Amino acid sequence: MRSVRARAALGATVVVALALGAAGLAVLLVLRANLTDQAGLQAEVAAREVAGQVALGVPYDQLDTGDEEEHPVQVTDEDGRVVAVSKDLEAISGTGTDRVAASGTAGAGDDDHDGDEDPGRGEVSTDEPDFANGTATVDGDRADYRFAAVEATDPAGRTLTVHAGAPLAAERRAVDSVRSAMLAGLPVVLLVVAGVTWLVTRRALRPVEGIRREMAAITASEDLARRVPEPGSRDEVAKLARTTNETLAALEESVGRQRRFVADASHELRSPIASLRTQLEVGAAHPELLDVPGAVADTVRLQALAADLLLLARLDAGERAGRTRVDLGALVREEVSQRVGDRIPVTVSVRDGGLEVAGSRGQLARVLGNLLDNAERHAVRSVSVTVGRSADGVLVTVTDDGSGVPEAERERVFERFVRLDEARARDDGGAGLGLAIARDVAARHGGRLTVGSAPEGGARFELSLPSPPRSSIAGGAYR
Structure with missing residues (x-):
């Protein structure tokens, strides 16, 4: 059946x-x-x-x-x-x-007793x-x-x-009478039960059939903006309809975000590719006019953008962070020491020892690099990094003395391919993926990344990561 x-x-x-x-x-x-x-x-x-x-x-x-x-x-x-x-x-x-x-x-009263004797x-x-x-x-x-x-x-x-x-x-x-009455009435009772159950089940499943038809129509039309009907009851069918609509909304948002991502990625890739092609065509026709440094710069930019897109694709696919022990104090010093070509020197302050978290060393280094790149892009004279303990883990703070982030834009800057007007005015403004990648990585490590105002007037980015449980940390190796 x-x-x-x-x-x-x-x-x-x-x-x-x-x-x-x-x-x-x-x-x-x-x-x-x-x-x-x-x-x-x-x-x-x-x-x-x-x-x-x-x-x-x-x-x-x-x-x-x-x-x-x-x-x-x-x-x-x-x-x-x-x-x-x-x-x-x-x-x-x-x-x-x-x-x-x-x-x-x-028998009783026989000759065992005399006649006059009681x-x-x-x-x-x-x-x-x-x-x-x-x-x-x-x-x-x-x-x-x-x-x-x-x-x-x-x-x-x-x-x-x-x-x-x-x-x-x-x-x-x-x-026999009661048994006969029971046997005669049993089929009637069973028919009534079957009929009532059929009708009640049909009525109860009618909203489910409506949900099924609407889902089939959505699948056929690929229109994720449509929603299934929600019955006015508060039973399991109503919960199913609400959950289905929530799933459709999340799927619509995900597909929309994916489409915007593809469109923005195509747009961002088009510029360096077109510039590189133009330089190569000019160089092929007039070798003396070939701008080799410009071509290299466009290639590096294209390579960085491709790496960012690949990392975002892995994060969207659900790639889990590692569970290796990472000392953030040592990681910050190492990352800053490798930034020899920065426009503004970075000041490092590690306030405590043993600042360890569980995660992927490579992804956390990418977060620090993106935050420092953003600070270097907007700073005027100073960029500083502070690492210390917080109430529930480790706190990394990156500050600069630039113009800062307007309060109305403090959540928008973490969206993909979003660059504020000032950043767009710069040639090296990037593709607007660095902060989005940093927040995604922080979230997958169980932490959070926020932005506020620095005492110097610029931006203050705070990366908070939880301290790992000892039982879940692999013994001391870095990854």
Whole structure:
């Protein structure tokens, strides 16, 4: 079955069928037990009536056994001999002996006592009687009975057992009637359950079908601006619709960002490629006019842009940062020492020791390099780097004395291919990827990168990275 509605209807029907079957069986067992107990109670009453006559000394052949068909009676002595039976009792089982004729034992009031002497009276046992199921044939009619066995002592001191039965026909008829009613009503109940489940499931899944159709339309049209309908309920289907729309929104944003990225990358690549081609064409026609330094500069710019694009592609693909131990103080000193061609010397201040974080040494070095490049591009006379501890890890601060970043632009500068007007006015303004790469790398290392105002009036970039748990750091190697 491929239909959820069919599976739900079938599952509900099977569960209800099992539940009704178990409940019906329990009802039948309880009903049978109750009716059997009632028959046993009737048999006990009849047995105690006859036992009371025995205790009073009524002769055995004169015992009043009542209605023979309703309550067949058999009285036996201690040796199991039959001393009295109901009239017309032809056969019996379930009482310990199947004899139905008296064996001739002397009855109560016989010559054990003188005629003028009061023989006294016996007693009826007050113990719980024994019960058993059996059959009896009375005047040619055979039926099932519930027998109760009650002991009594006659005036002569003889102990007798009175077996009296109560018919089980009413119990059998009642159980059969209830079972027949259950079997007749079960299919109707199951049909109702299946139909109701089908209709309820259909109604519940109607919004899901709407979501499916809209998703199919979105897939066919490739229009990620469309959204699936959200039902007004607060159930799981509504949550599914909202989650689907959130996913579509994120996908639309991602695709839009990817398209803008491709467009901006094409635009940024076009300029150095066109400039390099022009210089090479001029050099091919007039070798003496070839601007070799310019061609090299364009090639370097093109190479740096390609490297930035490749790194962004790896970050967008979910590349995880390494978990190697990196000393940021040592890394800052090493990076600054290699910047021999900077326009403005960089001042380094490492305030604490053991400033280690877990991550990729190469990516963190790229972040520091991008921040220093940005500071060099905007600084007037000074660039400084400070490394120290923070409340939850290590803080690296890069400041310059340039014009700073306007407060309204402090988040925008971290977007890809974004350059402020001043930066665009410079020939070496870059492609606007350095700060975007720096923030992405910081985020993937569990940290954050923010910008504010420096005391000198320029920009102050703060890179905050968390201290690593000791159990997750590879022992001391750099990467």
